[in-house]
Amino acid sequence: MSPTDPQQGGAMPPGYPPASAYPQAAPNPGYGAPPAVAPGYPAYPNYGYQGYPGAPGYYLPFPNVVRAPRDNYRLVVGIICTVSLGLTLLGGALFAVILGVESSNTSLSIVAVLGYIALTAMAGGGVGLYFTIRALMGRPSATVRLPNFIIPLLLTVAVLAVGIVQYDAGIPQATPWLESPLLVLTGILPAVTIFTFAAQRLGFPTTWRRVWLSFLSGTFLAALIAIILEVIAGFALSFLLRADTGSLNVDASNASQVIGLLITVSVIAPLAEEGFKPIGPFIILWRLSGPAEAFLVGMAAGTGFAIFETIGYIGSGVGDWVVIAVLRIGAGLLHSVGAGMATLGWYYLLRGKGVAQRYAKGLGCLAYAVVQHGIFNGSTLLQLVPGPLQDLLSAPVWFFGLPMDGSFVLALVLYAGIATVLVMVTNALRKGASTPTPVPVADVAPTPAAQPTPAIGGLR
């Protein structure tokens, strides 16, 4: 916007008269409207000629509609989403069939993980397809609204309490099909609580469509890519170091193995996961209305990833699944804040025109996501270092009768740190949203008047 642009309220430079408004009528009176039809001629009475009935107007009527230019970006994203969600639905059906075939001889872990994947892929993929089709039709999506975060928080406490009571009282686990819903909820509810908390603090700055598709991308696409990358990198590292770098059963005297494991969990995993968790939000980055929305849709992707990963970990606890569920109660914080920060970083780098220190902010956010993850993962290896720290982290800690160790306390400290970052970032984003920010160029270009991306229409 130019400060001298009268349409934007700027002052004209001295020496020129103020511009008058564009006249509503041209000074030339014009030529009048052309006749709608040519006049006819009367019939000539002495001949059989019945007269000329009159010709139609001498130009064809022009259609009174100008189509809006096709939104190729939305079309391409819609097609990608449709294909991806179709594959997701098929994959979900396949997992459901596998689960059904193996139902009589399967474990809690498999029922929980495959059941969650099948259900999320089929039901969630169906909802995603609905959103995508509506987007292709140019229909809007409603602003996301969630219950107060206290509700999922209380439910988290309730389901964990049931699991703990079951464990402490020695009540046997139910069959996998009956036990797994409780297990899955202990993976879902903490992450939903964290996401709801952030969304509430930010004032729900996005839509259901963006949240849901970001969630699905984090659950399936990001997880798949991260797994593949981590496996490939792990093999390469094992080959380079000539050591088994993927096993947690580490011989502390084997330097190659310890270094390999450290690189695997503190470098490879954070880079792969934080690099690809925001893949869904990245695709729609150019349509996001601001940094707050970028952070929240990034968190949605991270929440999807966290739930998927956490259910897998909890299931591996078999009879002690509730111990793992309590230990990983803040995994949603780690993944969702990480993905939110990474998305925010990309937003500042690619769409932050006019934002002060945009590159520093962007790179800082991306670096934070990776470093946070690396520190969290790396802390688990402290137990391998012989000495007083190992003794401290391995010391038994009882949490409502659950057998934990000192690493649980360390995890709680790290969760508290990430929660503090979440509060600070949402505070800053909320303050930023309440003050006018420069409108990015990408939002200005398609519309004749400079205005933020509208909340209605097909864009959201």
Added chain:
Amino acid sequence: MQQPDVQPFAPQPQQPYPYAFPMMVAPPAKQYPVPEGRRVPTIWTMTLIVLAVGAALAAIFGGLLRPVAPAPFGTKVYANSLAQDDGAWQLANDPANMCVFANGSLDATADETATTTSPSCTLSAHTVTDFDMSVRLLPPAASNTVFLAAIFVRASETDGVAFIISDTGLIDVYVPNQRPPVLSFTADQWHANMSAGNVFVIQAQGSTYTLAMNGVEVYQGDLNGYAVNAAGSGSIALGAAPPVSGSTEARFTDFTLTAP
């Protein structure tokens, strides 16, 4: 000449394309109302509450209905905490397949050089027919070994079944000269945090085997037709199953053997 009321070539106010022909004026973009979504939080809340209550009830009542471990038989044949050698066990002394009384337990180890899964700690003082055996499985003492326990029920030197138990609670049942396990399942009562141990029970009555983990029955059947009947000459042995690479270890305590 009278001026028309509307100047056809004059730009219309608020139109986006002032230079267009009058008939090409684009209609205003259709404004779809955005639903407020007030009902959605309520629906979410109710759904979450219903799911949580349902899951809790299913887990608790489903657990209470699980069959418990079979009661041991009336005659106690043998019992030992396995903290010390009582002479009832025959211990292998092969570096690839070792068994010693150590770390407060009967400690069996195996490494990748072992070619077959074979018993390393054999209860030689007692033979069995129908029996009920209970043993507590403890995690490895060495940090760089993997838990992989083996429990053998042998009708003879060449006939028997082996129960291989991994640190995830997976139980594979093998018979001699057959590569894939004849039965494989995960004991869902398995404590992955093995510090307190997992109590495993095998009860054999004829060709019916009942397996229990931590007080809950996890299998009952004839091992897919491969159950062995020891018929008075059978023996029970413990050990560690050899790994593909590295080394494995299993520690056993609180061994009890009863007979009808």
